[in-house]
Amino acid sequence: MSGELPPGTRLIELHIARELNTSQGPVREALCELEGLELVVTEPYKGTRVREVTPQDIREAYMVRAMLEDLAGQLAAPYFKGSVATLEKTASAILDAAHRKDVTAYARHDVNFHRLIVEGASNRILLRTWNSLAFEVRLQMWLRRSNINLTTAQEAHWKIIEALEQGDGKRAGELLQKHIFNFPANPSFLLTHIGKMPQTD
Structure with missing residues (x-):
């Protein structure tokens, strides 16, 4: 990393x-x-x-991740309905890392945030598949190559938390998928290094 x-x-x-x-x-x-x-x-x-982890590797992994987390958001909503304190605490740690421009801490807390949601889905196959893609490593590589505004990027987490707290799995899944597809905030980085991601709007 x-x-x-x-x-x-x-x-x-x-x-x-x-x-x-x-x-x-x-x-x-x-x-x-x-x-x-x-x-x-x-x-x-x-x-x-x-091994060189190429932009294509990262792109493919994140396309799969978006699909997995869409499902995770749907399945985890009943678990988090009315009980999102752990997610809020982790999101606050992400925000703090963003303010400090600490890529390593941002990646660690961000991956933990998303893992909490995948674990909340209570589907061991989903969790095992998600874990196998080594997202903390890929995220750090992605962040170090890009010019992403971390403070802006982290804002999506709060909307995801709101949907989960309301028990709206469909909305949570859609927000997770959109967040992952649109994570690179720098369009030139997206096109040059990752390739054009599908749009979810």
């Missing part, structure tokens, strides 16, 4: 184990998990390398 290891960097188990003062077993397991998240790639006779 920090870019300390750029795409193409070879990841040698023994060297990483020494650096982290551990055995190679946990390192091997971690690399397998990262490969499952499509963040590293392992090739026969070439070893493991950091």
Whole structure:
């Protein structure tokens, strides 16, 4: 996420184990998990390398995310109806990070906000699929490449909270989908790096 290891960097188990003062077993397991998240790639006779996460990768992941969270909003509305304190607290943390222009904190709290909604849907397949797309990593990469106004971007969370508090799952789902599709506030970034997202208006 920090870019300390750029795409193409070879990841040698023994060297990483020494650096982290551990055995190679946990390192091997971690690399397998990262490969499952499509963040590293392992090739026969070439070893493991950091994989480039392309704008197309991010675009495809976020198109799927929008569909998943539309469903999550619909399913989670009964759970959050009249009880959104946890979401409000997390949204406040997002706002604080936006004011501080702290991309790392913004991404962490933003992903936690959306995960709370997906968990509220009480559908383990939905949650597992959502988790498999590693959104905190992708979001940080997206934010670091863009010129997004974080304070403006976070405003959508409060409308989502309002819909969930009212138990309006249809509206919550629509707002989540629109928020995710339209997240890049800079149109030139959207067209240049991500490709044109479908509109939900």
